[in-house]
Amino acid sequence: MIEVISLGAGVQSTVMALMAAHGELPMPDCAIFADTQFEPEEVYAHLDWLEAQLPFPVHRVTAGNLKQDVLDGVNTTGQSFAAIPFHIEGGGFARRQCTKEYKIEPIRKKLRELIGLKFRERAPKEISIRQWIGISTDEAVRMKPSRDKWVQNIWPLIDAEMSRNDCLKWFERRYPLRPLAKSACIACPFHNDVLWRDMKINDPESFAEAVQFDNDIRKNKSGQLRKQAFVHRSCKPLEEVDFRNLEDMGQLNFFNEECEGMCGV
Numbered sequence: 505m506i507e508v509i510s511l512g513a514g515v516q517s518t519v520m521a522l523m524a525a526h527g528e529l530p531m532p533d534c535a536i537f538a539d540t541q542f543e544p545e546e547v548y549a550h551l552d553w554l555e556a557q558l559p560f561p562v563h564r565v566t567a568g569n570l571k572q573d574v575l576d577g578v579n580t581t582g583q584s585f586a587a588i589p590f591h592i593e594g595g596g597f598a599r600r601q602c603t604k605e606y607k608i609e610p611i612r613k614k615l616r617e618l619i620g621l622k623f624r625e626r627a628p629k630e631i632s633i634r635q636w637i638g639i640s641t642d643e644a645v646r647m648k649p650s651r652d653k654w655v656q657n658i659w660p661l662i663d664a665e666m667s668r669n670d671c672l673k674w675f676e677r678r679y680p681l682r683p684l685a686k687s688a689c690i691a692c693p694f695h696n697d698v699l700w701r702d703m704k705i706n707d708p709e710s711f712a713e714a715v716q717f718d719n720d721i722r723k724n725k726s727g728q729l730r731k732q733a734f735v736h737r738s739c740k741p742l743e744e745v746d747f748r749n750l751e752d753m754g755q756l757n758f759f760n761e762e763c764e765g766m767c768g769v
Contacts, residue, residue, distance in 0.1 A: 506618055509535035509636040510611060511562060513551045514687035517638030519671040520660055525558050526678070529660050532636060535562045536614050538607040540570040542689045544703075544710045550685035565610040570602060570689065575720055580605040590693055590721065590733035597693070598733055615655060627654045634658050640668045691717045691735045691742075700736070701747035718742040 509524070509532050511517045523529045535558070537551060555562045567580045570587065579587045579601060589600035616625075619632045632654045639646050640661045650657045661671065675684055688695065691714040695703075704711040718735045736742050 505631070506534075506633045507532040507636070508615065508618070508633055510638070511535040511537045512638060512687045513537055513547055513554065513685060514638070515668060515671050515675070515684050516640050516643075516661055517687075518550070518554055518684060519666075519675055520636060520638045521554065521558055522675070522678070523660075523664075524560075529664075532560055534560050534618070536611050537562055537564050538610045539564055539566040540602070540606045540689055541566060542569065542571040542691070543687065544685075544690055544707055546683075546707065547685045547687050563614055565614045567606045567610045570606050571691075571717060575717075580609070588689075588691075588693065590735060591737050591739050593732040593734070593739050602689070612652070612655075615652075619654070627652060629653060631656045636660055640666055640671060642667045642669075690714050693735050693737070695735075697745075697747055700742070700745070704747060715741075715743045 507530065509517065509521050511521060517535075520529065521532075521535055524531055551562070551564075573579055574588055587599070587601040587605055589597040589602070592598055615633055615635070616627070619628070621627060634656045635650065635658070637647075637657050637659050638661060639659050644662060647659055647662065648657070666674070672684070675682075686699070688699070690703075690710045700711075703714070714735060718741060721733050721735075732739070734740065734742070736745050738745060
């Protein structure tokens with residue numbers, strides 16, 4: 505049986521991996537990070553640091569550059585449609601395939617490789633891999649079994665009765681003054697206004713990249729989106745959204761959105 509951490513490099517999966525390194529969880533064989541190539545630099549810097557703390561290997565896998573693929577009007581299967589669930593003018597979302605194609609499938613491909621399966625080779629009927637998923641008690645509704653019979657999903661943080669806040673406290677006790685990265689693609693349409701505001705103030709380079717990407721998708725030369733698309737839920741250009749009044753509106757207590765590679769689960 506191979507024990508594998510699905511590593512999103514956010515709060516929960518980071519703490520789960522470090523708990524194993526500290527002997528508070530059984531030692532896994534490895535971790536897998538699926539790289540969309542569209543995360544903030546702080547996530548990659550955090551991943552470099554985290555990898556140095558772990559006594560087991562971290563495999564970095566990718567299905568390609570999500571940002572560039574969207575701008576080129578293609579996805580990992582060669583079809584022509586938007587992989588990201590943009591907010592569409594008049595209501596609704598574009599098709600959401602980013603998690604499946606750029607997170608889940610690259611990890612699944614690596615899992616097959618770890619048990620020695622070749623391309624299109626039939627998977628075993630018995631469970632061969634236990635995949636650790638970083639879901640905490642406040643996200644228990646996201647727990648779902650693997651679609652593959654040879655993979656068993658487990659949730660060590662649930663078993664340890666740890667919430668996301670418990671994870672933050674655990675990390676702070678052992679790594680005081682060190683920040684924890686929030687894992688999410690730079691221009692994810694599921695960002696809330698608090699995250700956008702924080703990015704604009706504290707990571708202006710990423711915010712500028714998100715603004716440029718937001719503007720570029722509306723050029724839509726590929727014709728894959730029939731209506732105007734936006735990364736912000738207001739369906740306004742990101743550079744025109746005013747985030748200055750969030751503190752007065754009492755929204756700053758809700759800065760906990762991130763992607764651990766499970767937003768499609």
